[in-house]
Amino acid sequence: MFLSNKQIFKLLSPFVFIAFVFYFQDTITSMMFGYLPAYKERVHNILENQMQKYLRIERDIKPYILIMKKVNSRENFIKWAVDKVLYAKIAKVQSSTLFEKKIMSEKKSEKLWVLQAVFPNQKIAILNSKIVHLGSKIEGAVVKKIENDKVLLKTLEGLKWIKLFR
16 A cells, blocks of 8 residues: 555644644744734733732742741740650659659640640641641540630540640
8 A cells, every 4th residue: 555645745744743833932932922912911911820829829838837937946845845844853753752653643644735826717726736626636635615825625534725835
């Protein structure tokens, strides 16, 4: 089976056209800007919309970054406090009486809740490095109320307020 020159041309013409457009795409685009002002305006609008989306994302992420920096600094403070204060108290208790040891063991069994950030308008908080909202369950407790500087939890022991700054 042989193909005529006309059939070969029809077969190869799309590939030649695509190669031509690919090679001269910058020239074609600049010509379209000159001859078709509507195309130029459309491209400008598309770029403007993309820039607005980027700026909106950048604006929205800045408060999140600041919040995470505050959370990290609070976590570092908590680690320092636990290392310097809590373990120092445990060392003193080890040399005390049996009754004091029993009280200390009861305190150890209590859950340590750390409130790191509160967003009362959105009813969201960061508790034990987890984002929670009203009704969220976290480590066996349920978030019942979120206020400006504290969160109310319902635990197995009962209701308990966790304050932002102790």
